[in-house]
Amino acid sequence: MNNIRIKDSAIINHPEIFQSVVAHSTNMIIIFDVAERVLYANEAAEKMIGYKAREIIGRSASKLWGGLMDKEFYQKLWKTIKINKLPFKGEMICKRKSGEEFQLGATIIPLLNEKKEIDYYVEIGQDITKEKEIDLAKTEFVSLASHQLRTPLSTIKWYTEMLLDGDAGKVNKEQKKYIKEIFYGNERMVELVNSLLNVSRIELGTFMVDPAPTSFKKVTDIALKELKFKVISKKLAVKRDYQKGLPLVNVDPKLIRIVIQNLLTNAVKYTPNGGKINVSIKTEGKNIVVKIADSGYGIPKEQQK
Amino acid sequence: MAFALQNKLKVAGFNVDHAENGENAILLASKKDYDLILLDLMMPRINGFEVLQYLKKEKKSKAPIIILSNLGQEEDVQKALKMGASDFYIKTNTPIFKVVDKVLSYLKKTNKKINSSL
Numbered sequence: 001m002n003n004i005r006i007k008d009s010a011i012i013n014h015p016e017i018f019q020s021v022v023a024h025s026t027n028m029i030i031i032f033d034v035a036e037r038v039l040y041a042n043e044a045a046e047k048m049i050g051y052k053a054r055e056i057i058g059r060s061a062s063k064l065w066g067g068l069m070d071k072e073f074y075q076k077l078w079k080t081i082k083i084n085k086l087p088f089k090g091e092m093i094c095k096r097k098s099g100e101e102f103q104l105g106a107t108i109i110p111l112l113n114e115k116k117e118i119d120y121y122v123e124i125g126q127d128i129t130k131e132k133e134i135d136l137a138k139t140e141f142v143s144l145a146s147h148q149l150r151t152p153l154s155t156i157k158w159y160t161e162m163l164l165d166g167d168a169g170k171v172n173k174e175q176k177k178y179i180k181e182i183f184y185g186n187e188r189m190v191e192l193v194n195s196l197l198n199v200s201r202i203e204l205g206t207f208m209v210d211p212a213p214t215s216f217k218k219v220t221d222i223a224l225k226e227l228k229f230k231v232i233s234k235k236l237a238v239k240r241d242y243q244k245g246l247p248l249v250n251v252d253p254k255l256i257r258i259v260i261q262n263l264l265t266n267a268v269k270y271t272p273n274g275g276k277i278n279v280s281i282k283t284e285g286k287n288i289v290v291k292i293a294d295s296g297y298g299i300p301k302e303q304q305k
Numbered sequence: 306m307a308f309a310l311q312n313k314l315k316v317a318g319f320n321v322d323h324a325e326n327g328e329n330a331i332l333l334a335s336k337k338d339y340d341l342i343l344l345d346l347m348m349p350r351i352n353g354f355e356v357l358q359y360l361k362k363e364k365k366s367k368a369p370i371i372i373l374s375n376l377g378q379e380e381d382v383q384k385a386l387k388m389g390a391s392d393f394y395i396k397t398n399t400p401i402f403k404v405v406d407k408v409l410s411y412l413k414k415t416n417k418k419i420n421s422s423l
Contacts, residue, residue, distance in 0.1 A: 143378065150375035151375050151396075157400070158396075162312075194398070200333065
């Protein structure tokens with residue numbers, strides 16, 4: 001707030017303009033003094049916390065928060081605004097007059113005078129209860145759906161494995177080849193579901209990267225094999241240029257596979273029929289460089305950032 | 306699913322009982338002492354966590370319990386291990402021969418009786 005400079009004196013001389021903006025803002029705006037006494041609350045604040053402005057003016061601003069967060073949260077909040085004299089941004093659970101709890105996305109800003117002392121605090125907030133609920137539902141849905149997807153996949157996995165092992169009688173060469181295609185197709189699906197689960201885990205804050213010695217050559221070849229049919233149907237010429245004796249690299253093979261898969265899928269998708277794709281993997285100093293070049297349309301200059 | 310594993314284990318020379326849900330798993334386990342139990346978590350009516358609770362808390366079963374499930378979030382794994390499961394495998398990420406290997410390594414020195422509730 002302190003950084004705002006208004007050059008147009010015509011506006012600054014009309015504080016009623018600002019008053020009107022604040023009064024009609026859809027964000028909750030509460031102003032309180034150094035003794036935490038509420039001096040002002042706008043319409044949106046009344047709606048959100050359920051009190052009329054006249055009911056809360058003069059009351060403690062921090063008591064209005066309801067004290068539902070742990071002590072450290074409020075300590076950090078006060079330290080930021082009171083001692084460091086900086087704006088505080090956070091999400092807190094608050095209580096309405098009715099006793100109903102809600103999630104508040106709040107920014108609290110100390111307003112300093114010329115002596116750098118705090119005169120007032122401004123609290124700007126949004127009710128983010130609905131957003132939080134939707135977020136949680138989404139995460140739960142992804143998680144549940146992924147688990148449900150895994151069930152048929154594990155059935156396919158185990159039964160094809162048993163077929164390949166000859167548990168249901170001998171399979172001939174041709175049959176084995178077909179079953180293997182089913183098996184590897186299913187494995188890809190398993191990994192997709194695992195990736196989906198990892199995405200939902202990022203939201204849950206427990207994302208795990210699982211590094212293991214990985215062959216870039218192998219990962220790239222598998223990704224290329226998956227695209228075989230598209231490559232053939234588009235009559236693309238794929239040239240592989242792998243340096244000999246590439247070292248294994250400690251990365252998460254599933255994640256690196258997604259990266260290479262994306263690059264190759266795009267190369268195949270955006271290269272016109274009969275075009276070329278060059279895939280090269282080599283070492284450069286301590287790094288491994290994977291280059292995927294195609295004779296496709298390219299990315300427009302302005303989008304290359 | 307369970308049929309596949311049951312077959313595989315029988316071929317490997319184990320005696321296997323199969324419970325098709327959590328209720329049956331508890332019923333079977335209350336009648337017999339098994340050397341090893343393979344347990345799923347997502348089952349109708351009584352889920353795997355409840356069966357695990359019964360086996361470890363009420364029955365005080367000493368048999369190792371291996372979880373084989375398609376749940377596999379960190380929380381599920383931690384919860385199951387805390388409740389006394391010996392191992393946790395996600396079905397889609399585990400080849401069937403590995404499950405058999407695991408069973409073999411657990412049962413090397415004991416009798417051959419298994420209850421699988423999958």
